[in-house]
Amino acid sequence: MALVSLDGQIQFVNHAFGEAFAMQVATLNAQGGMEVLCDAALFDRVCTELQRGAPSLTLPMWQGTPPQEYQVEWSALYTPTGQLQHIQVTWKRQEQATTITLSREHLLKLDHIRTLILSSDNLICELTADGAYSYVSDSVTTLLGYQPKELLGKTVYDFMHPEDLIRVQETAAKSLAAQEPMYREVYRLLHQSGEYVWVETSTRLRFYKGTVTSMVSSMRSVDQQKKLERRLRESEQLYRTVARHYPNGSISLIEPDYRVTFIDGQELSQGGLKQHAFLNHTVFDLFNEGHDTLREQLARAFAGEAVSFDLKQQDQHFTHHLVPVFDEHEEVAYLLDVAHNITDRVKVSEAVETQRQYLRQIIDAVPSPIFVRSTEGVLLLANQAVADRLGRSIHELENNTDWLAEYDPNQITLYLEFDQQALQQQRTVSREETVTDAHGEIRHYLTIKKALHLPSGEQQILSVATDITALKQSENELRDKNEVLNIALAHIEKEDLRKTQQLEEARQLQRAIIPRRVPQTTHLDLVFYQQPALEVGGDYFDYAQHTDRDLTLVLGDVTGHGMRSSLLGVMVKSYFQTLASQHDTPQVMQQIHRAIRNLNLRGMYMGLQLLRITDYTLSLTTAAMPPLLWYHARTQEISTLIRPGLFLGVQDDQNFIEEQHTLESGDLLIALTDGLLERFNADGQIFGLARLKQVILTVADQTPEAIKEHLLATNESWGGNATPHDDITFLVVRMR
Known part of the structure; x- marks a missing residue:
């Protein structure tokens, strides 16, 4: 049986047809037309008869393989309004009727099913x-x-x-x-x-x-679903790959019910942890600390916000980065938690904080004000000495500019100009400043400034202010003494009527400033020798003993000879005895230099050498003096300690540097003026430093007194009968 439309299209063919005619139903459905069953002329004839009102038409036809004779009944099917709609075709063999007649209700149901299938x-x-x-x-x-x-x-x-x-x-x-x-x-x-x-x-x-x-x-x-599943697998594999290569951390996925459904990372493998210990547990089960913080951050993340926070788990510290992952509906499907173990960083931070507090204690213990300012004048760091000077707490001062209110506008301008000078010159600069402290007392400071260059490119100014109020008072006293000496010098020059008498007075004065005995100490032996070229020489020697194992030696050489040289030596002795107690030998040298400069003696200058020996530490400051010879008893070699420089009093701005050396038992120190080195023999040859070192090596194991006598004898033999043209002064120190 087949159901055919008026345009010749097959609408339905049952399986009985296929079995009866050995034809594939698929063939009919594929071709869809009655031409596979009968020719067009026959079909047109059937349609004409049925449209004329005939209820059915039966015609013989040969169908099938092999061909068989069928009685084919063509029956009209009408719509409820009486219009011809379909034609039911039924084949009947002579020996067996296979008629299948469909009721109108069945046809309507079949049409409905077809509509559902097509839609x-x-x-x-x-x-x-x-x-x-x-x-x-x-x-x-x-x-x-x-x-x-x-x-x-x-x-x-x-x-x-x-x-x-x-x-x-x-x-x-x-x-x-x-x-x-x-x-x-x-x-x-x-x-x-x-x-x-x-x-x-x-x-x-x-x-x-x-x-x-x-x-x-x-x-x-299910292609989209499969692609999504594949992407999920790829994402999980990506998470796992990234996690396993993520150092000191882990990556996990957190569901909206706070369960962990994925976790991996080096932190697990390094800690010997297993994934199953975390999977399907809530984060509150896994963390026994910080639940309030965790709950707050999870709520923010599930609300669509990426958050970061630190959390401590037992003795470990972690930084968590929660990133919401959205689904196709723009809702948070789960959270990606990237955790990094920052325990080492926390320990370093704690160590840095401990070190910062330690350094804070150190700078607060320093009596000199230490502070750091920004280029805008903000006080970034201040020690306790600064707070004491301003009468305020460190907390009130740091990160503020109101400290400027303590000074008048002129002082503020000078301070800021000084800061700019340090920034522009890119070196350490210094100058003296006068301020009024919180108690209304005028104080004098020597302020040193240095520009600090931070990695960020920002510049700051470090300042260290040393209170030199007492030193200023000493300078005033020395200035008064200097005025007295100048008056005395002017009086002597004015009254210089008899040169011989004046020279005698000067000789006696020189003898008076030369020590009458050597210092007695427990750690060294010392001898010195002085022979002026004229009745009054320009060489000078003195010492200041602080303790039985601490003394300062001074050896000097004034340019020229005579009365003026002697008077300059007297002045230097006065300054030295006043300043020798100071530990800073460059500062002592600086004060003497300023005093000589202030005398304005017209071409008279002085070379000077300060040796402070504290236990076995040598502190050496030199200005225009011959080298200090240091014989090392252990290696039996001589070191030459020399530092070039100008005479004291030559120019206003002169810097002096202190060297420190560690001496050993048996070492020798030979300090001298240039008279011994520059003595000529009969052939016009100079004695020289190299010959002196050879002489010292031959007697280095002897006592200082024996060394002194040997040096004098050798030098005298070298000069012969010629009178020395310069003063000869030297000292020999043997470390016990």
């Missing part, structure tokens, strides 16, 4: 027992890109992905063997574009007497 997004298809398509709904175009007729007669396996073929065939074979009425399977089919798409198929088997006669399948696309 469904699922692909509805009928397959023969061997898997060939006999019917394919129009949705195949949407699902696979083919026209229905392109699939008819072909099997599903012709389009299946090779990797899925065996698995699907095995599933179908199991269902057939068990005679299961339905089975489901997911596999890939070849799309008309050449790509494979994922589909899910529900197949119902039709059995007749235990044998499958046909199959009906409903197929829907």
Whole structure:
């Protein structure tokens, strides 16, 4: 039986037709026209008769293989309004009637089913027992890109992905063997574009007497779902790969119910932790501290905000970065938690803080004000001495500019100009400043400034102010003494009527300033010798003993000889005895230099050498003096300690540097003026430093007194009968 429309299109063919005529139903559905059953002239004749009102028409026809004679009944089917709509065609063989007559209700139901099939997004298809398509709904175009007729007669396996073929065939074979009425399977089919798409198929088997006669399948696309699953697997693999290469940390996924569904990372492997100890546990189960912080940060993250926070777990510290991951509905699906172990960083920070507090204690213990200012004048750092000077706390001063209110505008301008000078010159600069402290007392400071260059490019100014108020008072006293000496010098020059008498007075004065005995100490032996070239020489020697193991020696040489040289030596002795108690030998040298400069003696200058020996530490400051010779008893070698420089009093701005050396038992120090070195022999040859060192090496194991006598004898033999043209002064020190 077949159902045909008036335009000759086959609407329905039952399986009895296919079995009777050995024709594939799929062939009829693929071609769709009555031309496969009869010629067009016959069909036009039938339509004409039925339209004229004949209820049916029966004609003999030969059909099938081999051909058989059938009685074909063409019956008219009308609409409720009486219009001819379809033609029912029934074939009857002579020996057996196979008439199947469908009622109007059945035809309407079939039409409804067809409408549902055509409107469904699922692909509805009928397959023969061997898997060939006999019917394919129009949705195949949407699902696979083919026209229905392109699939008819072909099997599903012709389009299946090779990797899925065996698995699907095995599933179908199991269902057939068990005679299961339905089975489901997911596999890939070849799309008309050449790509494979994922589909899910529900197949119902039709059995007749235990044998499958046909199959009906409903197929829907699961391609997007599979792609999403693949992306999820790739994402998980990506998370896992990143996590396993993430140093000192872990990466985890947190669900909205706070369960951990994924975790991995080096922190787990390094700590010997297993993933199953974390999976499907809530974060509150895993962390026994900081629940309030954790709950607050999770709420923010699930609200769509990326957050970062630190959390302590037992003795470990972690930084957590929570990143919300959104689904296709723009809702938070889960949180990506990137945790980094910052325990080492926290320990370093704590150590830095401890060190900062330690340094704070150190700078607060320094009596000199130490402070750091920004280029805008903000006080960034201040020690306790600064706070005491301003009468305020450190907390009130730091990171503020109101400290400027303590000074008048003129002072502020000078301070800021001094800061700019340090920044511009890019070196340490210093100058004296006078300020009024919180108690109204005027104080004098020597302020040293240095520009600090931070890695960020920012510049700051470090200042260290040394209170020199007492030193200023000493300078005033020395200035008064200097005025007295100048008056005395002017009086002596004015009254210099008799040169011999004046020279005698000067000689006596020089003798008075030369020590009458050597210092007695427990750690060294000392001898010195002085012989003026004239009645009054320009060489000068003195010492100041501070303790039995601490003394300062001074050796000087004034340019020229005579009364003026002697008077300058008297002045230097006065300054030295006043300043010698200071530990800073460069500062002592600086004060003497200023005094000589202030005398303005017209071409009279002085070379000076300060040696402070404290225990076995030598502090040496030199200005325009011959080298200090240091014999090392352990190596039996001589070092030459020399520092070039100008005479004291030559120019206003002169700097002096202190050297420190560690002496050993048995070492020798020989300090001298240039008279011994520059003595000439009869041939005009100079005695020189090299010859002096050779002489010292020959007697280095003897006592200082014996060394002194040997040096004098050797030098006298070198000079012969010639009178020395310069003063000869030297001292020998032997460390015990």
